Every structure is written in structure tokens, then in C-alpha cells.
Amino acid sequence: MSITQEKKQSLIADYRRDENDVGSPPVQIAIMTERIRNLTEHAKANKHDQHSKRGLLRLVGQRKRMMRYMNRTDHAAYRELIGRLGIRG
Secondary structure (H helix, E strand, C coil), X not given: CCXXXXXXXXXXXXXXXCCCCCCCHHHHHHHHHHXXXXXXXXXXXXXXXXXXXXXXXXXXXXXXXXXXXXXXXXXXXXXXXXXXXXXXX
């Protein structure tokens, strides 16, 4: 269900703004999106796992708040990010 350390480092390398960046909004949103995709697959296979469903909904809410913040502060980077991640139509 969780992402591997290699996958997380790969996401950080792809979405960071500079060499020392590990926690900017694009990086956090990319990591959350990967975790959401993994939890979604888990929820499809394990329909009665209510605890994981709650965690999924919580993670979706966190990502939504982070995306709303990014949209307010840097709209161009927000549009580019959602295009790269393939979220929202």
C-alpha cells in the first residue's frame, strides 16, 4: 500500500524546484497522488477494509487543501503540475 523509498526519491527528483528541495507543494502533491493511487487499488481489491478507506479519504482531503493553496499562490505551476500528474480533467 505505501510507496517504496526508491519511488519516493524518484518523485522528489522529478518534481523538486531546486537541488535541496524535498518538501515544496509540488513534491508533496506528487507523493500524495502516488499514495492515493496505491490505496485506491487496495480499496478495490479489499472492499471491506474500512480503515484504509478512511485513510484514503483523509489523504485526498490533504491533497485537495495543498492543491488549493498552490492554486492561490502560483497558478501557472499549479496548472503545469496537474497536467503532469494527470489529475483533474
